[in-house]
Amino acid sequence: MNLVLIATVLIVMALAYQIGLSRSRAVANGGVRLHSRPGYYGVLVALWCGLPALLLFGVWLLLQDAIIEMLVVNQLPPELAGLSEREMQALMRRIGALASGQGLAGEVEAYEIAAAQQMTRLESMGRLAMFASMAVLAVVGLVLAQRRISPQLRARNHVERVITALLALSSGVAILTTVGIVLSLLGEAVHFFSYISPAEFFFGTVWNPRFSSAGSGGQGQFGLLPLLWGTVMISVIALLVAIPLGLMTAIYMAEYAPPWLRSVAKPVIEVLAGIPTIVYGFFALIVIGPFLSGLGDLIGINIRATSALTAGLVMGIMIIPFVSSLSDDIITQVPKSLRDGALGLGATKSEMIRQVVLPAALPGIVGAFLLAASRAIGETMIVVLAAGNNPVLHANPFEAVSTITVTIVNQLTGDMDFSSPQSLVAFALGLTLFVITLGLNVIALVVVRKYRQQYE
Amino acid sequence: MTVSVTVPMAMNKRTLESRNVKMSARGVKVFYGENEALHGIDIDILENEVIAFIGPSGCGKSTFLRCLNRMNDTIAGARVEGQIALDGNDIYDPSLDVVLLRAQVGIVFQKPNPFPKSIYENIAYGPRLHGLARRRAELDDIVESSLRRAGLWDEVKDRLDQPGTGLSGGQQQRLCIARTIAVSPEVILMDEPCSALDPIATGKIEQLIDELSESYTIVMVTHNMQQAARVAHKTAFFHLGDLVEMGDTDDIFTNPREQRTHDYITGRFG
């Protein structure tokens, strides 16, 4: 339905373009020079005709439901006024389902049917009103714009201003995304903190979200620390694997590898960086986990197949290409003059790398490590599959642990009931995760940017 | 403002004839991929002399300079043919260690390139690399004497722990020269050492070159003919990959044998 409407507007816009085009040609026929090429007049008319209508359409869609709901609520029998917010929401959902012709479970009250009928009526009325006002806007816009066509009209400048505005608007989406993330996480987390106090959450050492008979009011215990600890443990293991291997790979690629190897290896590394993490998770589960556990048996240590070590190791493998391609970029940015300076003094290549190139690249490389750490902390699927989901505080990397991300998945998968602390805690965890990674990312980005500017 | 760069040339031009040949090149050709950049250069460089390579840009003078301590090794696709000898030993001999060669033949680049370390560490880098100082005091000595010889000591002695990149352009270049001296090489190559500097800094560097020529053989590339005339004992004119003419600086500038040299120094091309 809406698609048809948009298509119609587009067709009308095409017509408007033609009108503008022929009108501007007609004006130009008198021998006057137009300010812009005729096409721009066409586009201008089309924009005047279509944009206001489309804007109205968007606003209407956003507001219609809320307004109709308000009107319907006002018509409900007065004895329902005492309903709580949640009950009201449920009722509105029932009425909405009735109005859209879906079946309902349970008895249907007469006032519900009445409200549903009213809702249907309002909706069709609203739709009609919207069509009408869109049509009026389009016609008015068309006529006005078409009238304004004259040789003096700077059509191109007008059109370009609109284009620039559209471009600027789309760059707002990225900002909106961040705002959306912050608002949604913050909103639901605040909701969560109305059940569980922040102190209990941030400093609690026990994670047991099930309803427990003992403890804080039957809510279960939501201590963040075991999860945070698991996250840190796995990330540290991952970085211990990824940083030396990734950095040495980058150094070898940037300084030693012959050009042909570089031209082959770089795309391969890029592709590796794109392998979905679920694949690494599966790899951890069926290969690395059993292998480590077997190895443990061999040397007499008890290593669980799904453990912090397994997850960390595989996550490390996953991050190697990430670390190496970031470091490679940074190492190759160290100017040749510094390398020449060291070599000219009689340094061997490794001395040049270790004593001149790496110190010079250090800020950038540290930035890369921070980004890698942020990646490790936010990684989900590997840990879901390979960490064993055991939210207990302990320092044994051969044991199972749980992480923030795993717990988000566990608490929010399946049911979408945002009213129990058991599922709301996912947002508090998400907020924690977001803040930690935001900190790491921003520091890393600033450091790397400073570094880049130094050598530009 | 006037700068005193007038060095009594006559006094410096001691008995050049009695000196040993420090470096010599025979039939040196350099290729970048398919492209032949130098077409067979023959040259003898005497001990403790300052020789300047001049010529229009792209004539191969820098390329040849970089052959003298094998800096061209670092350029992918560069290939050197012919013979270059240091004290009679072929420096392209596979058995020769390029690290050792570069300890003997130092190089100063066109753009000052101090390491992003402190002034002290910049100078100490070479000696540390080669293990030339056993004790801290020894290293301190080397740093001080190198800075003194480069005429930088008085300017930086109170801030040796500050980054070398914080100095002015001319100071940076003298720092780089000091860094090279600290390894006490026998030959110092200078690749247009003053092209990025202002006239005052240039004057200081030229004075420094003149002083250094007492104990070092100095080979410099310059695009500035006045500079060559001021500091070099000998001058070699390169053009299109050939060594056109070489001789005492005075002769080259007053009485060139070749027409091309004459055209160049009188500004017909370049």
Add this chain to the structure above:
Amino acid sequence: MTTTNLDTVDSRRRQRLDTVQRSLKSRHARERRFQGMGLFAVITALVLVTILFASILMRGVPAFWQATLYLDVHLDPEVIQVDERPVRQAAESPAQFRERELVWLNQLGMVNWNGLIDEALKAHLPGEIESRQTRDLRALVASGERFALRDRVMENPGLIGQTISVKMLASADVDVWLKGNIDRSLADSRQQLSAQTREWADYLKEQGVIRNSFSTALFLNTDSRSSPASAGLAGAFMGSLFMMLIVIALTVPLGVASAIYLEEFAPRNRLTDLIEININNLAAVPSIVFGLLGAAIFVGYLGLPLSAPLVGGLVLTLMTLPTIIIATRAALRSIPPSIRQAALGIGASRVQTVFHHVLPLALPGILTGSILGVAQALGETAPLLLIGMNAFVANVPSSPMDQATALPVQIYLWQGNELRNFFEARTSAAIIVLLGLMLSLNAVAIWLRKKFETRW
């Protein structure tokens, strides 16, 4: 300077030469060690990657072939007692006809199809088979196959009374047994199949009745719980396809537009600095956070349906957007300013310069970045779990609003299936399909980059 000075210089030189020469051996040894470490890192990384691919290929490739029964089934009219297929009469309303058809379909559904298959199997098996062995017999065939037989008759009722040759998938347990994916020496109690069924399976394999044939089910069927042997990827594939179409349709225009604005039009000030940091940070925000955003805003606030590719597509769009913006900006930045100056110099406006000259030149880079971004979105799992795309879906979704799952989520679901020794291979096969898709996307991107690579 004095002669003593010269002497010290000379002696220092001699001394220095000796020192340098003495240190050379160990320095070169260190050089070799360092280079060796670099090579070791590269080789380790390559070996790990090889193990990853090899283990997945080894497990997954055999799963593309499945144990299949080649049977001749006699469609006995005694057993299939149904009326003629109803034909619509002229006087009949569609509803009436539909009712008659339903009756007929019901009859078909009541037929003992299993019995027919039993008979066909018995024909190949030696000895008398008693009715108490029926269970063992039926364990041979994938339980979904009786419906396939029914559907075949439904389509062509004329087959009744004939003997037709049918390819039927053997049950998952038989497939596992015949491929040796379960230890044959395990005790009866720990085997998934009874001794009798195992014996029959081996016998039929020997007779050539069970053959390994290419598993079209893997590609054409949807996921199945009751009949694991016929579980396929078709549903997940369509889900992923819908999401990717949404991602492409939204991210590419939005991403390119905002990149153009930021790179070509936006003034350089604190605000744009902030936007830049914001975009770079968004690119590094853990994907699961986008899942939380989707759950809270798209599902919770806007009330879009759970498990719908529409929501998944929107979430992935927001996730991919920063990547594409960054890639596009890099592509735009690589166009030398001289091109812009040339265009501006002949009187083009900034908008014209960008759209006529800069954008076409940057197109290959933009395309490459977009493809890589989409490939990354294709492999994303974690955020989809939070918006309910891990639900079991038995139908191929026909629109972005239907319930659906996605390829990586299907992998997640299969790896967790309790029928481990069957689904381990099946999961690997699904991973191969997913990686195949992603690698071909990557290959296209790399090829594009190579083809259009320009050096300025």
